[in-house]
Amino acid sequence: MKTWSLRGIGLAGCSTLLLGSLAHAQTQPAVEDVDTSATKLEALKREVAEQAAALDAMKQSMAQQEATIRELRGVLGLDVLARKRGGQRAGSGTPVTPSDAATAATAGAAATSATQSVPNLPANVVQGAQPGSAQGDGMPLAGDPEPVGVAPQRDARPPEVAPIFDQPGVLTPAKKLVIEPSFQYGYSSSDRVALIGYTIIPAILIGLIDVRQVKTSTYVSALAFRYGLTNRLEIEAKVPYVHATTDTISREIFTGSANDNAFGASGSGLGDVEATIRYQLNQGTERLPYFIGWLRYKSRTGRDPFEVTTDCVTRCVANTTGTGLPLSMPTGTGFQAIQPGITWLFPSDPAVFFGTFSYLHNFTRSNVSRTVLGGQQEFLGDIRAGDIFEFSFGVGLSLNEKASFSIGYDQSIIWPTKQNGATVPGSVRVTLGTLLVGYSYRFSKRYTLNVSVGAGLTRDTPDLQVTVRLPITF
Template sequence: MYPHVARLGAAGLAAALLAPPALAQQVAPLSNNGAQPSSAELSQLKDELAQQRALVNRLLLEVQAQREQLQRMGTPSNGVLLSQQRGMGGAMSGQAPVAEPPVLPPVLPPAVTGVPAPLPPQQRPDQPGVPAPVPAQPAAPAQAQNTSRQQPNRPPEVAPIGDQPGVLTAPGTYVLEPSMQYGYSSSNRVALVGYTVIPALLIGLVDVREIKRNTFTTAITGRTGLSNRMEVEVKVPYVYRSDATVSREIFTGTAVERVFDTTGKGMGDVEVAGRYQLNNGGADKGYYIAGLRYKSRTGRDPFEVVTDCERRCIGENVTGTGLPLDLPTGSGFHSLQATLTWLYPSDPAVFFGNLSYVHNFKRDDVTRLVRNGEREPLGSLQPGAVLGFNFGMGLALNDKASLSLGYDHSTIGRMRQNGATSIGSVRTQLGTLLLGYSYRLSPKRSLNIAVGAGVTRDTPDVTLTLRLPMTF
């Protein structure tokens, strides 16, 4: 046996068994005919083996890094990553979903892959007995994968139950959100016109009115992100209203009730809004988002519809019912709303709240249109300011569905006419219990449903809202 064959020994045999077909054909002559390979061929074989060992080592390091990444994603103690992975059902913002973890290929033994196995750490050929140092592993790309859905320092998503979404739209992303809202309210009013001789006897007239109101509002909302912390929004609504009033004609001694039906439809008041995230937030830290919304008066003005009055609707000598013959679709006043939204993630729930203030701008020289084309002067009018707040909790059911519970309350100030409080104007309290549900239909579409139940007399009895945000 030649000396170089003796030096190969078992290592040469193992290399011949584990090497690819091309290398096996080159090593086979050593055992068949004993031909002595040249030093160039031996050097080439050693280089190829070293390259393949380096390739295998690099592949094993990548597999190990991916396995450690999957273990970190499933560890409950990692609150930051869990807070980013939970609550993905309410895709209000319309951003892309979280990237699925890569499917790792099976680790095959060297005999199957045809690549020689790397040396164990305890068998370094240059320094026997000294463990080989472990190369630095690349950083796990978990955070990079989350940026497609929810970037770091961005608030968690919750099922929307109001007009103020919590998650901002990512920059360069456009969201088109068609929506439909239905509201129903009913109220009874009893007016006693006369005087009492004793508490049980009334001399005069009793005016009883029952009002049933149905309101349908469809809207198209578009928003886009200007930066990681700021977004803008435009909302264009279309309103259809139907009112039915059951009453007896005032100042008329009749026992017959009369039904007064009226409807109205048309474009509503266009709104423009902007929101900005004030802080970074994080796990067990609150997020604060400031917003500003402007509402125009593009809808049909309440003072432009014909009121059922022959000459006057206020003061003495009132004639007619005083009800509009056609319902308006807008408020008739410009308004500006400032909001502050707060979100606090506490795995697995997200707590949220909102404070808002609405300022209605005054109108001068207001007149009301009555029958026969006549106008009744009302002077200057300014609706009262609206102070509101809401709070609630969002809970992720799975990676597609989420549920939200909350309460919304608004207090509306009294109307002012010609610088003084309007006669008959009172402060109004509106309270609503809210329930919202969100389901992600696809990576770019979500279905959001919210139900509101009125808990005060002046609040609509029920409100149902359906939204379908789509990302482009």
């Protein structure tokens, strides 16, 4: 009995040890599983925190992107406003002013900077904001194919303005022909003899006439042809037809007469044909104007003052018969001339400033004779009309895409006429000052109407001058 009891107790102890070992073996994996789950949970928490931080960063990036887009819309909106106010559209065939190019370049730089500073900004958002699109929604307007990030190519031609001077500022495009019919009316009233327009009244008027007042009306119809050899070089030929009338109110001296007499004369015919060549010297920038150099040659194809018959029997000097006035009006100046000059244009949105400097040199005529009554000739010798220095300046404004307005001032200084090397008695330096306003309206790419009005500011200047031009492009 004791032996069995000891064995039983031993077996019971072994069983207990065995069961304890099994229990311990089953408990250890459970603890390890709990540790692993805690580690994974911590990792998930860290990942969630990182994702939350990334989400916050993305929100900040989106806010920056929205601010950049609003800034770009504002810049592009100004560009659209400038174009609506008469600026030019890139790619539409009309000139682009430096201010437009600067605006587009600023917008492009801003877009590029935005793309570089915000790498998560989709490319189509920036590139979709086309020049001229106020919304920046990727819907480009007609004539605006360039993206914001690329500045449109500036036009090398100066901007067009309403012409008020004789010399245009915008050259004819290459291989294009412009035919410009024009009509000019001028009226002047002066109490002394002077050089006026196409009329040169002989400066020597010594006789029975004391000239008190001369009223002259001049009508000039002209046809000009301009052809563009290149985009920066053009040639021009101008053929005028002149009709002039004059009424002279005077009183005879040495006769005791107290009555004024009126003498009238008129004349019509071909005027002085002109030829001009123009070349654009540079491509203007925001700080440097466009410069266009030109050279004009004026012939003497018109009937000059020495060819018309003068109301004298044999001589107009110390002659007691005749008035000493021309019986018909000349249609030309009677002198060949060459005139170099330079025209400048400076765009400053929304205006364009422009001006001209030139010098006209009249060539001397030798062995000149004047025709008097009966067809006789009065020998005068060598005659040289005074040279002319001219300068002008003005400003042009674009009212809309078709209309423009200009205002300016033109001044000419005429030196005295010389005969046989000596100044003609009574011939003095004359200053002509004219205030000019002009209006231009473009009906289409082919037809444009230009109207200008000039008012004389000095006594020697024609009182009124009205010019109408209709350039037609082929």
